[in-house]
Amino acid sequence: MASRRSAPILRRLSKQTALVTGGTQGIGLAIARALLAEGCEVVITGRTQEKLDRAAKELANKRAVPMICDIRDLRSVRALFAGLKQRFDRLDILINNAGIGQVSKNIAELPLDSWSEVIETNLTGTFLVTQAALPLMRSGSAIVNNLSIAAKEVFPGSAAYCASKHGALGFTNTLREELRPKKIRVIALLPGATDTAIWKAVWPDAPRKKMMPPEAVATAVVNALAIPESATIEELVIRPSIGVL
Numbered sequence: 001m002a003s004r005r006s007a008p009i010l011r012r013l014s015k016q017t018a019l020v021t022g023g024t025q026g027i028g029l030a031i032a033r034a035l036l037a038e039g040c041e042v043v044i045t046g047r048t049q050e051k052l053d054r055a056a057k058e059l060a061n062k063r064a065v066p067m068i069c070d071i072r073d074l075r076s077v078r079a080l081f082a083g084l085k086q087r088f089d090r091l092d093i094l095i096n097n098a099g100i101g102q103v104s105k106n107i108a109e110l111p112l113d114s115w116s117e118v119i120e121t122n123l124t125g126t127f128l129v130t131q132a133a134l135p136l137m138r139s140g141s142a143i144v145n146n147l148s149i150a151a152k153e154v155f156p157g158s159a160a161y162c163a164s165k166h167g168a169l170g171f172t173n174t175l176r177e178e179l180r181p182k183k184i185r186v187i188a189l190l191p192g193a194t195d196t197a198i199w200k201a202v203w204p205d206a207p208r209k210k211m212m213p214p215e216a217v218a219t220a221v222v223n224a225l226a227i228p229e230s231a232t233i234e235e236l237v238i239r240p241s242i243g244v245l
């Protein structure tokens, strides 16, 4: 019993292969850094080479592999997985993190383009990446879908974002039941306000100092992944202690 308790549980993640979509900045970059610190090989993706290069330079780790991918585009997702399969024979951890916010507009004024961009990224993109990843995932692997507290709560002026995240929660809960027999764990991550660039378009004057740093979310994710495989944290809600949003 004593030896069990003293086991370094986080070491379990070492040598695992991970894919973090939207790993060029913000929460994705923080999760990538935390997984690298645990000894994982981490593929980070983003839409532009420039931002990928900057992120790779920031991570400064040979086990960080930048690969371009726009998760809205099936061909781009297929190209990512073709590259991934050349390099790795399996994927142990998938972090579906890439996502965008929404310009604050009530439904009466929301342009169709804005609606579609948010739904295609946050909902359809998550589906496309997950579907492409499943053939590489085995018993013991895990999927974390970065949703938001907006997966359960609503914010006026954010209908597309809330609808995309509510939908992504339904997707995540269904995925968990489909993968349960295969012993692939599925975690719904629901962060509250986190200090990242996403707020620039959504609420430029948001009180950033009251938000969580992305590293707090990353630590919670790594710890959730590190619990024994016989258990799953199905839903991970993490909010700023002082409760801004």
Ligand SMILES: NC(=O)c1ccc[n+]([C@@H]2O[C@H](COP(=O)([O-])OP(=O)(O)OC[C@H]3O[C@@H](n4cnc5c(N)ncnc54)[C@H](OP(=O)(O)O)[C@@H]3O)[C@@H](O)[C@H]2O)c1
Pocket (backbone or CB within 6 Å): 021, 022, 023, 024, 025, 026, 027, 028, 045, 046, 047, 048, 051, 052, 069, 070, 071, 072, 097, 098, 099, 100, 101, 121, 125, 146, 147, 148, 149, 190, 191, 192, 193, 194, 195, 196, 197, 198, 199
């Ligand atoms: N910040 C918060 O308060 C908060 C709270 C709850 C949940 N979240 C969720 O956390 C996730 C990350 O957001 P963040 O706050 O870290 O925002 P962020 O700093 O703006 O980062 C977003 C990431 O997503 C990538 N991305 C966006 N569209 C993409 C696409 N079509 N294909 C591939 N990558 C794409 C971006 O990469 P490129 O620009 O390089 O393509 C970037 O790496 C999102 O799903 C967001 O909804 C954020």
